[in-house]
Amino acid sequence: MGNLTSNIALIVDLAAGKVTQEEIEDDFYAEHVGGASANLALYNKYIDDDPVVFGTGLLTGTLFPGAASGVITGKSPKTGKVCHGPFCLYGGTELKYTGFDFIVLKGHSAGPVYLWLHDQVADVHDASGLWGTDTWAVTESLRKSLGEDLIQVISIGEAGEKGLACADIALNYWPIGDRWGFGQVLGKKNVKAIALRGLGIFDLARPAEFVEYCRNLHVKIRSGAISQHRGNIEFPDYLGEGQVKPWIEPLVHRCKACFACPYPCNTFVKYREDRSIMKETDVQEPGFLLTDAAAVLAMKKAGLSGEDTGKLLELSSRHGVNSLAVAAHLQAEGITTYSAVSEGFSGLLEGIGDDGIFPWSPEIPEACAESAQQTFSTWTPPKPLFADFKAAGGVEETAAWWTRRNGLAYVTGICPIFMLMAPEINEESLIEALVHGSDLDLTVQDLDKAVAALVG
Amino acid sequence: MELVVDPLKCIECGLCELACGYHWDDALSMIGASVVAYRSREKKNYFGMLLKTEDSLILGRPEGIEIQKIGVTVEGAEADPSAKPILLREPCDMCEGFDGPLCVQFCPTQAITKGA
């Protein structure tokens, strides 16, 4: 095991039901740095096997601010191009600590399977019993049968199983930044879920320097632009998209962060229990964790109430369907209540298109949307959040800035949303941390090269 | 001096766990941390913090702070004097050898602080 890495990629041959571990040399990290660019290199290596790659950055799961992100790379059924989507909360970190930097799923399984990754062991199990269950049930089932509630479960719901273009991947109960139909990709591969539990350990090349550097960066960031804000429900308001916060706030229970992030972005809303209750009660499913500000905005724009928004986002996540596409469908059909669709939601799935890639207002630079359609998920809002990056200006400048920030995040394993609110994180700080942590001879030019590999 | 936890301020970022794990292992790992962010009731969004000290487990939950004496299983009883320690998760030593407890330094919300 190297510094900041396990130096291992897991190659899963789904057709054969076999796994192999491929050693990743330091040269590979020197060339690709990690994250999405490393994913892309592995994707290209196994391109003949129709792969999809899950990977982490060198900084994922470390003390670096916002170091939560894993990245999925594959060909999007929506665009026909190779795209990347982040997964944060504890998903990226858990993957890294399983002892695999990357997972390459190649080929297609004859029957439903799930993967169980733990302690550098990968088991492929039959998932016939899970097929047909929703993402919440899969998460519960795997956590119960494997005996640990902290297992992170990447899964697909009914939409993915049916191979619909609107199918998303879920992480545990919640949506991730999948805008590319990766749910459909997994569904076609017959992969119902990937369960992760990471109890690994990572060395640092210069431990004291790395920790001290991260600590100082945290101190700077937490007293900076983010200090007056809380929750992702502030994003639309800050971006001038309307008053989302006052609209949803009466349901807000509390906000929590993804791993290693000082900003508590994820906002839990309660609609089956008084939102002010902090103590544990018998209500098993009191509400929903809002992980996607754009989805909340889209539901509001479709005319739903705050409570119905929570319920519909829950329903969408259970079925593994993109909530932006659901919102677009509701808007098109003039449906403004949860009760109008909750009964026959499964029947509705076939009619939901693959709209919703770009939810923000038309005045948000179109070039940014263009760029997003090529590579990165629009889970990341299109402008700086709370902070002045002294870069945003015209349409092209903003798009270039957005693309650059996302590129750096996707390559290193930092949450791309956090990258939009922390100007303290830049090429130099990333390189300093990477060099202290990994001892690789990385430079800003290497980062440039890795990002360029993604966006051309 | 001991650490004080305020679970209502905790945002579950896990930085305390990783910083503490680093203190014990000189590497990035969470398995040996003396402090743990409680995340097991994810669907309920329930939360809390666990801190192991020399002789107690401090459970910080929304319901309040509970202190359990290690080795004591019956309310009001005392520890078995012949109980042998389990040496897997070290009790907090306030980061001996560091400039103050690392969990306190990394916590973004002051959910864990140095007591008086």
Added chain:
Amino acid sequence: MNDRTRKTRLSIYVGKGASHSWTWFVDLLERAGQYDVRFFDEHDVRGRKLLDRDALLVAGGDTFDLAEGLGEAGSKELEHFIAGGGYYAGSCAGAYLMLKSSKELVNLFNHVRVKIRNHVNELPPAQNGAAKSYPRYRCADIFHPVRDEVKVTFTGLDACQGPAEITVPLFGGPVMVPSGEASTLATYSGFTRKTIFLVNEELARDVVLTNAAAIRKGLGDGMIYLFGPHFEHPRYQAANRVVTRIVEAAARNGAGAARLPDPSTEPASSAGIDKLLMALKSEFSNSRIVAIALQRYRLSWPIGLKTYEPPKILHFLDAVWRRVPSLFEKNRLQDCRKVERILHRTRKITGLLRSMKLQVDDGGDTLHLAEELFPELRKMAARFLEYHFEGKLAAQQADEHRWRSPF
């Protein structure tokens, strides 16, 4: 191999009455390069398996259960083993067992007629008025004045050369009264800031200090070493060296060659054993993951006269898990049958742990599962560690052979 360099043929008691602290002996022996180690339960001791061993190490636990498990036949076997040149080293309960007692069953083992100073007719008041200094054993007249760290001073016997005074941990072990019955190796000589007083300090000083912390007594051609504190505790390396020297002395005292791996060992195809070992690693990991999850619950199981808690599960699994990489070393043992047996037992443990977790989440009782689990854990850990040491021993012997061979 001559007697001076021969490694000791060791055994560690893991049977009825043993707590988890026997794994501390395992760590110590491995650090000392002593790999010829067998793990015996009460049936093995009674079944004469000690006869090809130089020493038996008995750590902490429940003295009464130890006595009950071994019984009269076990006592006779021990006596026969020691008289024939074997070494017995016991700490804590392993020491109490051999000391003079009038209690039924324990009195079968009165091989060292030394008085226990913390045995009294009338119990003194405990610190803070609570009854915490008294264990919940059948023996109500043993009390524990202090616990955790104490200082001991050596009295200069050969086996214990080193610094004059060291610190050692005391978890309920005996305070012994020096007498002509046995030689005193070390006496309790002071307390540290980590010492926890369970009665008032004056009384504690009176009872503990200047009395014996470690003694030895010859029996026939063999020797009995008894330690109040846990000299084998992994955090106390100076104390560990004392045990190491005793272990080395046992080899010089005993006779015969070091044990070779079981001749029934069947060579396996590399692919076959690799697959099995990966399955074993996976299963250890599965068990460990649930054990870690159970640590977040406030659980305890009264089993026998001891209380078991979730960290103890992890203790056994961790003793195994830390040694998993050795399974994959280049010159590893390739005994499919042994690995299969360990795997089978580990699968059972994972199943029990997962059932336990489900039950806990449903608010159900888990005592019956715990009662089944702990003996399985102990047996699995013992079998795995024995396999691990066999591999180490084989590699060590192959190395020695290479050094001696001119070609």
